[in-house]
Amino acid sequence: MNIATRLHRLAPLLTPSSVALIGASPKAGSVGQGMIQTVKGGGYAGRLHYVNPSYTEIDGQPCYPSIADLPEAIDLIVLGVANARLERSLGQAIAAGARSATIFASCYLENDTAPSLPLRIAAMAREAGMPICGGNGMGFYNFDHRLRVCGFPPPAWVEGGGNKTLITHSGSAFSALVHHDHRFAYNLAVSPGQELGATCDEYLDFALDMPTTRVVGIFLETVRNADGFIAALEKARAKRIPIVVLKVGRTAESAKLAVSHSGAVAGDYAAYEAVFDRYGVVVVDTLTEFANALLLLGHDRRLPAGGLATMHDSGGLRELTVDRAVTRGVPFAKINAETTQKLAARLDYGLDPINPLDAWGTGNDYEGIFEDCLVALCNDPDTSIGALFGETRDAYSLHEGYGRVLARAATRTTKPIVMVNNMAVIGEAKLASHLTRGGFPVLIDIDATMAAFRAAFTWRDAADRPAPKPAVAPEGLRGKWKARLEKGGPLDESESLALMADYGVGVLAHRIAGNEADAVAAARAIGFPVALKTATPGVLHKSDVGGVKLALADETALAAAYRDVAGRLGPRVLIMAMAGKGVELSFGAVVDAQFGSLVMVGAGGVLIEMMKDRRFALPPFDKTEAHRLIDALALRPLLDGKRGQKPADIDALAQSLAAFSVLVADLKGLIAEIDINPVLAGPGDAVALDALVVPKAPEKASGD
Known part of the structure; x- marks a missing residue:
């Protein structure tokens, strides 16, 4: 001890x-x-x-x-x-x-x-x-x-x-x-x-x-x-x-009723996602994946850089392996010409010297062929780990031969090697136990094995990822906003956008107006075309009540829009510059009862609740971490520009997301929820078009 x-x-x-x-x-x-x-x-x-x-x-x-x-x-x-x-x-x-x-x-x-x-x-x-x-x-x-x-x-x-x-x-x-x-x-x-x-x-x-x-x-x-x-x-x-x-227990919905979209879509598991992601925790979905990952990551040899190299005794099961690897996002090693030549020199006629490799030909000298080919695959510079796919059946000469292949191959490479049973069964326990305890973990089920490989590669990469180095919050900003937030009640859009701007989150030019003349003057100062939105207190989701008018090209259009919105929803409006084209995302923040503040980035606009495309993170973090979160979104390819659209300024988007995370961390204890939707990522910038900030409810005095 x-x-x-x-x-x-x-x-x-x-x-x-x-x-x-x-x-x-x-x-x-x-x-x-x-x-x-x-x-x-x-x-x-x-x-x-x-x-x-x-x-x-x-x-x-x-x-x-x-x-x-x-x-x-x-x-x-x-x-x-x-x-x-x-x-x-x-x-x-x-x-x-x-x-x-x-x-x-x-x-x-x-x-x-x-x-x-x-x-x-x-x-x-x-x-x-x-x-x-x-x-x-x-x-x-x-x-x-x-x-x-x-x-x-x-x-x-x-x-x-x-x-x-x-x-x-x-x-x-x-x-x-x-x-x-x-x-x-x-x-x-x-x-x-x-x-x-x-x-x-x-x-x-x-x-x-x-x-x-x-x-x-x-x-x-x-x-x-x-x-x-x-x-x-x-x-x-x-x-x-x-x-x-x-x-x-991942699927239980959050117990509290959320005011903002970001709170509503978070759910109980969001905090765990953020914590696991921050600290490189390997997350699996089934007991079989759990067992495979434990065996794989318990290997005496750690995974170096590179991809997976696999060897099979079946062409059909090799195809299934490729299908599941692609689905699970497991990369195969890209073997070089020297490795290809070594494989070709040992394989029976008609077998392709590629990775993944089907090495079973006539069966003649299969142990020698399998050993040399497995060593060649493992020693390729792009290989991280080698795997022999077959079965483990006790007292069966073929499978015991596979065991001898693994033992000899391991002495000729420094890379980790595992055995994989194609079926979701261990096989007969003696051989599987002997191989595993001898340093060659026997994993089971092709799909669950690919999940374990994906998890192991994720852990390897996360272990080498430097810890975030977030910016320091601007001095005095918490004090500046503390009094307003402690008053309670959601901040209106103008206040919310001002808060974002103070912390470095990109926002569009905007002004509040209380009558038609002020609205026209604001539009002139900003420059047409403009958007008009109701700023009546208590209207949280403006589009749902017809409180947003877009692309108002001149004073006549603006005046008509103002009279319509003011007549239905009240005279207070917000005039905002029209954004250009881009991809709509959303930023959000909620407070988890266990782990505290969480930041969300995901699909925005009307798709925020329809698409389950979002990532959660613990604040604060830096721009590098923001890039990683954005890159993990399913919508990420849209940011590169599609169908003639120019690529979005992803660096500006990451900068705004990182600044938002600093805001959330700096205002800890004052904020209950934040919803910025949409955030428009365009060719030249990334700007918040709408925002809702909900302060933390004041603590009740004892006895209330």
Whole structure:
């Protein structure tokens, strides 16, 4: 145990010197017996005690009637008791000086009183400063400490010695990935359950201090400590340890009613998107992708620059591989002439020396041909990783031959190599486990494998991406706008645009007018043609009520437009210069309850709610990061100019987006939502045509 983990808050829980099993039992099949088998089966070398008033000894070892009777203060108390006994047992443990606890039970009581049992247990843990794993969890295995804490003994083959950490809010996923898949070897696996006394970020932080950790996988329901989670992600990024996340519950809509478009389209998952993107977290969609990504990113060899090189024993499955790679955005290595010549020299007649490569010909000397071709592909300068696609069937000479090919090829290249089963099955476990633990991860299912490759390339590129260096907000601007924002009520368009301009967001020339004469004078000063918009307070989406008149070419047209709008919606209007042609985007800002302010960039105009084309980011960020966000949009090709349209000034657009992010960060705590729609990206500039700023509602005094 290194000094970092020894001093960690979770050390008494995850690396205890003494463990007491409350509810230990000799009864076969019971949780109490399961706890004993699990701890002893892992080879735990610390002091182990049993507590159960029904027994004086178990398996020849003393069994104490209560926690108070234990001969020492215990590092870890494992509570294998029913819900009705949890509160009393935990209280006894705290009184006896126990430093941590693990709870398997659900912590739910029928006819419980308020606050509920989980809340009472959490409060006890906080007051005592006690980390608790659970409740309603499977426990944990710290294989590096040879400690397994679970009420359900794992199969005999489960052992440590791995470089992967698993943290999962699903007990079934814990069992599936630890107890049922022979390919995996972990250093730490945790089922945090309800996180009553220790949160996901703490387990992540602990794992990052373990010298054996190469990759961390998190099956995530929610983050309960946002600041701690972000700090752990920053630590992982600094240590270049990839984090793979399968986030569930993505589709729930935001609970609050949003005033602006940007708030309405954000949804609960938007904040996670922004956080994961900022810190290079690998995001997957299925358990198979999750498993593949963990195995791939846990490889002893990191991915260098370049693309994928693949070798196949089937032409048809090679075509399927190409289809799925293109769909997933996985680049193939562009092999050079020297590599092509090496392939041609070894392949049977009629096979093309290309990447991806179908290398199966007559079958004669297939091991030698496959080995030489795989080495040639991997050693090409543009190759990042090599993959042999086939199957893993135990006691089958062909597939065992593939295993020998991988082993020999690995000695002739420094690039990582993996095996891929075309089907979504591991095959027979012995060969797949042997290959994986020998340094050649066996991934499964062509499509899920391509998702893992895409994720691995994304992490590689994100790990090398410099941290954003945003501009500093202009001095005094927060103070300038604070008084207005604290008055409450949405800023009108003129105020909103003035706020944008102060922070460097591009806006069109505009003026407020309260009568027809002032409107004409404003138009003259700006220059025809102009747009006229209602500026009546409370009209948030002007186009919906006929409050926008465009391309008014002269005073006659302006006067007619003014009389129409003023007669229906009120005399106050905004006169604005007409924008040229361009692509309509939108900027937005919302405040997430967990992670704080978020910036959005996406499709604009009437398409903002119809197109799901948007990116979220944590503010503030710089122009380079703004470019990256814009480049990720589906509409990005439109900015290059289509059908005779001139290209948009993407640099100006990125500058405005970066300036907007500084605004959002600088006004933290004062802003609830911002909606800039549309932002017109044209050949010479990028300007906001409309904006809505909603201040944060004032805090209610206690007792209101």
